[in-house]
Amino acid sequence: MGVVIDQNKCRGCRKCINICPGNIIRINDSGKAYLKRKEDCWSCVSCVKECPVSAIELKLSPEIGGQGGRMSLKTDGNVTEWTITRGNGDKKVIITDTAEANNY
Numbered sequence: 896m897g898v899v900i901d902q903n904k905c906r907g908c909r910k911c912i913n914i915c916p917g918n919i920i921r922i923n924d925s926g927k928a929y930l931k932r933k934e935d936c937w938s939c940v941s942c943v944k945e946c947p948v949s950a951i952e953l954k955l956s957p958e959i960g961g962q963g964g965r966m967s968l969k970t971d972g973n974v975t976e977w978t979i980t981r982g983n984g985d986k987k988v989i990i991t992d993t994a995e996a997n998n999y
């Protein structure tokens with residue numbers, strides 16, 4: 896699977912760099928984050944959760960039914976907004992609230 900970083904959205908805050916357990920994200924000369932060694936990403940999603948501007952998306956592989964889609968998320972307190980973008984561009988948004996976790 897792996898992740899992709901949208902250079903247009905990235906603000907260069909370095910939060911993804913600090914959280915990545917594989918130490919594989921770097922900042923380029925334009926102050927934007929990029930994956931130095933894509934093959935070493937094991938899709939732990941830590942950087943996807945950490946990015947404050949949803950610039951990082953998890954690639955959803957065919958093996959899990961993703962069919963070329965991508966997933967990003969935005970967290971505000973207990974509430975997380977998950978955005979799934981399908982291969983054809985259609986979007987689906989799922990909202991979860993950890994305060995209501997026992998209801999899922």
Ligand code: SF4
Nearest residue numbers: 915936938939940942
């Ligand atoms: S998904 Fe995990 S391993 Fe891959 S770049 Fe993000 S934080 Fe690093």
Ligand code: SF4
Nearest residue numbers: 905906908909911946
């Ligand atoms: S956390 Fe997001 S905004 Fe910050 S450097 Fe990484 S990709 Fe860019």
